[in-house]
Amino acid sequence: MKILIISNNPLILRTWDGKIPVRYIDGSAPEVLLAVRDLCHLGYRLLTHPLSGSIKPNETPYKSVLLAGTCCGTDTESILLTENAIDVVQRFGPIRRNWQERELKDFQLVDASLLAGAAESAIADLKEI
């Protein structure tokens, strides 16, 4: 199983680059989800929920998702979850404020930590196989 992080969070890139492949998206959180959706159609499946965290999608600019390559076709559950997440994010609308550097750093940290827990689980799963 090959795993992959899709993220627009620079902290993720710094933390995981070299350990887990990171596909860095230079764009918004919805763009990350679209990239995730496309990868799911191309044979990846979700390892983490695309709506991670209780910080609302119109608050945090960052989104990171952990995916795994599948051996056998498309994973419809992943596609449906991602489509649904895109729908939810659209419902919340765009971020309406200008965050300062400090707050952006905090959002990066929370996003990275949400992913880290899952990434550790995924790495543990990999070792066991």
Place this chain on the structure above:
Amino acid sequence: MVKEIERTGLPVVHICTVTPISLTVGANRIVPAVAIPYPMGNPSLDAGKQFALREQIVRKALNALTTEVTEQTVFD
């Protein structure tokens, strides 16, 4: 989209690769296609065979259109 068109009273057959999605969006007549980037083709086949494959799927779809259904039906 399938649902809104069917609402006009016209029979609609949905040819799609991900049948669970089709079921979720409420299509009533569903015909599975080949794979995502090329639902009705297969690049590993030559042109003639690809066409035959496509025609087979389309015939299946037309058959679905002439079949009465009372609930969501996947025509495998």
Place this chain on the structure above:
Amino acid sequence: MKLELGYLRVTDLRFGSPSAFCNGVLTIDAEAVRAMILENDKVADVQLDIAKPGESIRITPVKDVIQPRIKIEGPGGMFPGTISKVDTVGSGKTYVLEGMSVVTAGKIVGFQEGIIDMSGPGADYTPFSRLLNLVLVITPAEGLPQHEYEQAVRSAGLKTAVWIGELARNAVPDRSMIYETPGIREGMALYPDLPRVGYVMMLQSQGLLHDTYVYGVDAKRILPTVLYPTELMDGAIISGNCVSACDKNTTYHHLNNSVIEDLYAKHGKELNFVGVIITNENVYLADKQRSSDFTAKLCEYLGLDGAIISQEGFGNPDTDLIMNCRKIEAKGIKTVIITDEYAGQDGRSQSLADSDPAADACVTGGNANMVITLPPMDRVIGTLDYVTRIAGGNQNSLQPDGSIVAELQVITGATNETGFNRLSAR
């Protein structure tokens, strides 16, 4: 397991020396509490303040709310695995200081949220406006990472609550309640004709600032398990959650879980309250599947006829909620879910991030996107600096006259998903 709760009503809260609890009046030596908290070198400073119901006071950004309690008889102490040793709690006798709380405040992250208004329209939405609150505003040591800061604030709040509880050790309770849950075999025989009902309690466990601890264990790492309801009353579960003020379960909510109270009230009369199944809300999808499968399996194993499922937070926890509901219903066990809604400011969007026809019985804590105007208060405990940055606020949240226009989600406990409040929506 049997626990007697002795309730001591706190009628007034004041600073003074020496500290004492006498005739309902709680006197606190602020310097002593300060000194205790400052023993932790991760804390640079702590300010103590008192906020009473009806006062023109706004507390923000609130992190946790904790009710002081003291274990009088029985094994273990309050908040096992965190403050006390990890002994199993939930039996014997515990005193509860009713009508007050310890509120921790401190800006852990830049977008931190959580408002408690002690009067005005905002006060109607938070249960904590009705309490005498001892507020701890905690400043971290320079350069302290956020997760350590969170830990320091958590620990300061719990320690203070226990310290206050200790003042009441020799007091005489105004009233007592006995809560008892027998073992499975005995419980089965006791009320053979009553429906067996369990409580599935979902704990926020997604990661940094989204954590809950069970006997000191990060809930992210647990498999669903069964607790006696009385274990929660002794602090078996505590909050480490700093986000989503309106629908996070504070430690106060865990200690006074209203589903547990209301199930006990009908226990032996209309239903047989079997126990609490705790489960988590992880980001990792395999965990979601494992936890929901285990939860449904435990419901079946306990021979339940029905279950109430409560949630914490929004977004992917909606997926856990729906998975739990669907899988438990699939076992032939009837469910009611408790959630809250994010239906947009106009109330016209879909309320949950996930849904399923199996979830046909739902109680809601209201629409968290509802816009509310909070008039200015005479005094702010904490700081308003962050009000434009809290969830549900925006650039224009802070009006020139000092009032705040924001969504209900900024108010601590406003749309609680354990059914703590009367707020609902249709």
Place this chain on the structure above:
Amino acid sequence: MEKLRVVHYINQFYAGIGGEEKADTPAELRTGAVGPGLALTAQFGERAEIVATIVCGDSRFNENMEETTAQILAWVAAQRADVLIAGPAFNAGRYGVACGTVCSEVTEKLGIPAVTGMYVENPGVDMYRDKTYIISTKNSAAGMRDAVKKMAPLALKLALHERIGASVEEGYLPRGERVNFFEKERGSLRAVEMLLRKLHGETFETEYPMPSFDRVAPSPALKDLSHAKIALVTSGGIVPHGNPDRIEASSASRFGEYCIAGLDTLQSGDWETAHGGYDPVYANADPNCVLPADALRRLEKEGVIGKLHDLFYSTVGNGTAVASAKKFAQEIGRRLLDSGVDAVLLTST
């Protein structure tokens, strides 16, 4: 304080003109309260009065909807109404539609709030519940007293632009709009009581009905394929080279209508995919893979189908039901119907 000005709309039956045989009575304006308006007046007390009553036959209204509505709007505006009340229509279908139309138009065009009353199964409910306030009534005029008791206070609140409570508080049918309010009991007790009712097989009312998984009944099958006109629609984004309509690469907000008359196949180079999501190489190399025009053309020539429709419709969809997709899908459906199409093949990637 001056009394609030109310205009009331009723049908020929409640005006005492007659039943079905008088349903073609043209719209007329009468001064003061008529019929059920008297009961409303009693409820209003000193706070409001019905300044005028508009009466119209149900058939008349439904058969001349535009012009009748225009006339009614003019009257309501001239009366300087603070609020309009229509009905209640109980379970009368055409009366319900008339009440719903008048209420929603008066609100939308004149900015005057309105309230009506109907039985939940009245067809007017589904048409207008999100556009006006519809008090839930019994299914016959026997429910007049109850209906009026709820309609009058709600009308006063609307006229004064006071905050309107949740549907359960005010008695109106849910408008697809969630409104907060304080229940009598806390949520946990409500949950326990709901569970007990569910366990005992008694009726219970969920506080949040899950979004209905709206299903459309399957349309009847085609009887005669060899004479049928078949149209192609795709969410796979097949467009003429260069994407002239600039259909977005994902979750598109628009669709394109393109002509394939006389084409035996979709030539690579002439056609391509606008879909940004997936690897477009295959679809660009052979657009028929996504829109099987070549196969249908062959089957048309063989006489298997009557005709392949000259136009096809294309968008980039994502499968899920998004509000904008719904809107343009309705438009596509209408165009297909208008051009005499008998059945549709919809392909998705």
